[in-house]
Amino acid sequence: MSKNILILPGDGIGPEIMAEAVKVLELLKAEGEALNWSFGLLGGAAVDAEGHPYPQSTQTAARAADAILMGAVGGPKYDDLPRELRPERGILGIRKDLALFANLRPALAYEALAAASSFKPEIIAGLDILILRELTGDIYFGQPRGRRTNADGEDEGFDTMHYARSEIERIGHVAFQAAQKRSKRLCSVDKENVLDTSRLWREVMIGLSSQYPDVELTHMYVDNAAMQLVKRPKQFDVMVTGNIFGDILSDEASMLGGSIGMLPSASLDVNNKGLYEPIHGSAPDIMGQNKANPLATVLSVAMMFKYSFDRPDVSGRIEAAVKAVLQAGHRTGDIAMPGEQVIGTREMGAAFLAAMTGG
Numbered sequence: 001m002s003k004n005i006l007i008l009p010g011d012g013i014g015p016e017i018m019a020e021a022v023k024v025l026e027l028l029k030a031e032g033e034a035l036n037w038s039f040g041l042l043g044g045a046a047v048d049a050e051g052h053p054y055p056q057s058t059q060t061a062a063r064a065a066d067a068i069l070m071g072a073v074g075g076p077k078y079d080d081l082p083r084e085l086r087p088e089r090g091i092l093g094i095r096k097d098l099a100l101f102a103n104l105r106p107a108l109a110y111e112a113l114a115a116a117s118s119f120k121p122e123i124i125a126g127l128d129i130l131i132l133r134e135l136t137g138d139i140y141f142g143q144p145r146g147r148r149t150n151a152d153g154e155d156e157g158f159d160t161m162h163y164a165r166s167e168i169e170r171i172g173h174v175a176f177q178a179a180q181k182r183s184k185r186l187c188s189v190d191k192e193n194v195l196d197t198s199r200l201w202r203e204v205m206i207g208l209s210s211q212y213p214d215v216e217l218t219h220m221y222v223d224n225a226a227m228q229l230v231k232r233p234k235q236f237d238v239m240v241t242g243n244i245f246g247d248i249l250s251d252e253a254s255m256l257g258g259s260i261g262m263l264p265s266a267s268l269d270v271n272n273k274g275l276y277e278p279i280h281g282s283a284p285d286i287m288g289q290n291k292a293n294p295l296a297t298v299l300s301v302a303m304m305f306k307y308s309f310d311r312p313d314v315s316g317r318i319e320a321a322v323k324a325v326l327q328a329g330h331r332t333g334d335i336a337m338p339g340e341q342v343i344g345t346r347e348m349g350a351a352f353l354a355a356m357t358g359g
């Protein structure tokens with residue numbers, strides 16, 4: 001059966017990097033893969049065209065799609081919009097609407113890019129961490145939240161950190177199963193010394209561990225995890241944590257390997273339907289200049305084949321071609337060392353396609 005992909009280029013550099021990813025889909029289709037795709041609007045582009053960051057037309061298409069490929073959203077143009085209309089609400093809206101609770105964020109150190117990292121080579125050589133971030137709960141969505149005036153007449157802002165047992169259990173199962181497929185070590189990150197939400201989180205993880213006796217479960221406070229990630233990152237294999245801690249730790253981890261321009265992510269529902277996107281943002285400062293690195297988006301296509309289409313062969317081929325392109329010395333600005341020749345978005349896309357076809 002043909003797979004239907006909804007493509008949401010978004011804002012800033014989104015359309016440019018997505019154009020290169022579409023060429024990968026075109027290649028695979030020409031080779032005989034049963035793929036179809038259509039384009040939709042999300043974020044600022046959707047606000048401009050339809051007055052909402054996650055409009056009805058996109059909701060309908062997203063619910064019907066087998067997988068969604070997203071570029072990036074946001075830009076200074078939208079900074080003054082009310083919160084419900086900001087581009088970020090588009091991402092949060094689609095995550096919640098499609099119940100994409102499991103966010104997979106790999107942090108890898110590519111050998112060819114070791115020099116581009118701000119860390120010593122021995123700290124990061126061979127680094128391969130998978131961060132599992134819960135994506136539809138926590139302080140991001142907890143109620144009540146808002147602004148009010150307190151009894152003393154002072155302005156207050158407030159949010160609610162919240163997790164139900166079932167929400168922790170379902171991300172926990174994904175995490176234990178991911179660990180089973182890797183080195184069988186799982187580190188659960190929380191703030192159990194302070195937060196009641198975290199006390200439940202830890203209790204649930206410990207409870208689940210009896211169903212996965214082959215996985216070694218450890219726990220770490222989030223502040224210590226932030227420190228250990230830069231001190232001795234290779235101690236980690238799979239990490240699982242809540243929405244807000246995962247937001248912060250995954251950005252931190254993405255820098256270990258040298259460039260955020262290299263990292264894809266997947267957000268999955270219970271049936272492995274997913275939304276795939278590069279970890280980096282819309283980079284409005286370089287938009288339209290043929291400067292952005294398209295490889296994180298290309299690697300998002302690889303993750304889509306692996307997790308939603310159950311085709312590790314295709315994802316492996318894409319990942320190998322990315323490594324080959326780096327090995328051959330092709331560099332966009334974000335991964336170039338001083339003195340190295342810098343190529344543009346389209347040239348990097350072309351080099352990647354050549355590597356895919358053995359060129």
Ligand code: IPM
Binds near residue numbers: 092
């Ligand atoms: C991310 C981003 C989003 C988040 C923003 C854009 C809403 O930082 O995907 O990590 O906080 O989840």
Ligand code: MG
Binds near residue numbers: 247248251
């Ligand atoms: Mg973030």
